[in-house]
Amino acid sequence: MSTSSTGADRPVAVVTGASSGIGAATARRLATDGFRVVCAARRADRVEALAAELDGVAVTCDVTVPADVERLVQAAGDRVAVLVNNAGGALGLEPVAAADVEKWRRMYDTNVLGTLQVTKALLPALVADGEGVVVNVGSVAGLVAYEGGGGYTVAKHGVHVMTETLRLELVDQPVRITLVAPGMVHTEEFSLTRFDGDRERADKVYEGVPGPLVAEDVADAVAWVATRPAHVNVDLLVIKPRAQAAPHKVHRVPS
Structure with a gap:
């Protein structure tokens, strides 16, 4: 895939959840790689600022709302x-x-049905590109269950299986279907959201872990997957910090 074009001729990349964390880092990386990035997220102020920074396009979008996806x-x-x-x-x-x-429903709606709605809506444009690629950001939680993660693991397993199914169904089409599954990533909001804004509980997730992943590590993996030659499909890329062997097996340094 060539990414050397400039201006209106730049290939288009769409990134959902682009207002922070992995999404924002991925948008920045793809812009650096020569894409015209359409940044989509619910928080208008953040996504507009990011798009302006990248000379991209901002779309205020909740992926669970059909009108927003349109x-x-x-x-x-x-x-x-x-x-x-x-x-x-x-x-x-x-x-x-x-x-x-209700939390399970919200996780399923966003992670699974949101991914479904956006993918379904953009597939014609991806096929029309001739070398299009869908990169679903999953999780190691979509590969291995762990205690306390029920709703999230169910949702991410759904993303994983949807990715595999779509690849089977579109094998004769000029579009690639891939999944990047990160392990522990220290971003400013993921754990804070998980614990309803409880900063102390959020910080304990990463306490003592030497070198958790950061958003830019995952963005690098996404960009690598997205820019392989058109005949190459990276079915699944799992990326974890060295200190994490599994969702429930993490090395921590005593304080």
Whole structure:
């Protein structure tokens, strides 16, 4: 895939959940790689500032709202080279027996149905590109279950299986379907959102961990997957910090 064009001729990359963390880092990386980035997120002020920084396009978009997704399609145009489905997130760490059904519903709506709606809506433009690639941002939680992660692991397993199914169904089309599955990533909001703004609980997730991933590490992986030659499909890329062997197995240095 060539990314040397400038101006209006730049290939288009769409990144959802672009207002912070992995999404913002990915948008910046793809812009550096020569893409015209359509930045989509719910928080208008943040996504507009990011798009202005990157000479890109801002779309205020909740991926669970069909009208918002339609506006995203209009902003992206007829040809899309890269779609990064990053919008998602985790809520709570309650065991299944004490599950908050509303939190599970919100996680499923955003991670699974949001990814479905955006992908379905943009597939014609990705196919029209001739070398398009869908990069779904999953998680190691979509590969391995862990206690307290029920709702999130269910949602991310859904993203993983949807990715595999889509690849089977589109094998005869000029579009690639990939999944990047990060492990522990220290961003400014992921754990804070999970614990309803409880900073102390959020900070404990990373306490004593020598070198968790940062958003730029995942953005680098996403960009690498997205810029392979058109005949190369990276089915699954798992990226974890050295200190993490599994979701429940993390090395921590005593304080």
